[in-house]
Amino acid sequence: MAMNGLSKMAVAAATALLLVLTIVPGAVAVTYTIEWTTGVDYSGWATGKTFRVGDILEFKYGSSHTVDVVDKAGYDGCDASSSTENHSDGDTKIDLKTVGINYFICSTPGHCSLNGGMKLAVNVVAGSAGPPATPTPPSSTPGTPTTPESPPSGGSPTPTTPTPGAGSTSPPPPPKASGASKGVMSYVLVGVSMVLGYGLWM
Numbered sequence: 001m002a003m004n005g006l007s008k009m010a011v012a013a014a015t016a017l018l019l020v021l022t023i024v025p026g027a028v029a030v031t032y033t034i035e036w037t038t039g040v041d042y043s044g045w046a047t048g049k050t051f052r053v054g055d056i057l058e059f060k061y062g063s064s065h066t067v068d069v070v071d072k073a074g075y076d077g078c079d080a081s082s083s084t085e086n087h088s089d090g091d092t093k094i095d096l097k098t099v100g101i102n103y104f105i106c107s108t109p110g111h112c113s114l115n116g117g118m119k120l121a122v123n124v125v126a127g128s129a130g131p132p133a134t135p136t137p138p139s140s141t142p143g144t145p146t147t148p149e150s151p152p153s154g155g156s157p158t159p160t161t162p163t164p165g166a167g168s169t170s171p172p173p174p175p176k177a178s179g180a181s182k183g184v185m186s187y188v189l190v191g192v193s194m195v196l197g198y199g200l201w202m
Contacts, residue, residue, distance in 0.1 A: 032049065032058065033058045036061035036065055038114060039115060042116075042118070042119060043120075052127040053096055053124055054095070056093050057093070057120075059091070059094070060091055062090065066106050067085075067094070068105050068107045069085040070083045070103045070104070070105055074105065098124065099125060101123050101124070104120045104121075
């Protein structure tokens, strides 16, 4: 009888642990990898993603590019003269710290204004483990993304920086975000393994 009571408590504890391991990753920051180059529709890239306070944008780019954090006027005018941050190291990680629209441009002459340009606006919502925020209507400013729904459910490898050929006319594909779901699946698999392992052990 004591063993039966102990088994029930162990199963309840394992079930509670599984629930915690399933819920906790929703509050963990997501790192979005961005191949920062010319010829990419960054407003399209941002569509369908929910950026939260605590998430990280990782810009990967060549030596001819920069990442500058600007205000809306700097974004609209492709002007980095009043930027709050300037980066040129080729691998820049920017923590999203404030709710609202965050603006990024490449300050290399012509890169921001060329074909929609190397400019990115992301709408950051408060960090939470709850459901994604409701999207806002599109802005009237061309190239400004709307609030996305959620990060992609399937992880994907980080794309390589495209090297345009001499006669290349098609732009490279938009960059992919690193998937948060990999972390969720890891927690779920560990939790399920623990519960099943315990059941076999008893």
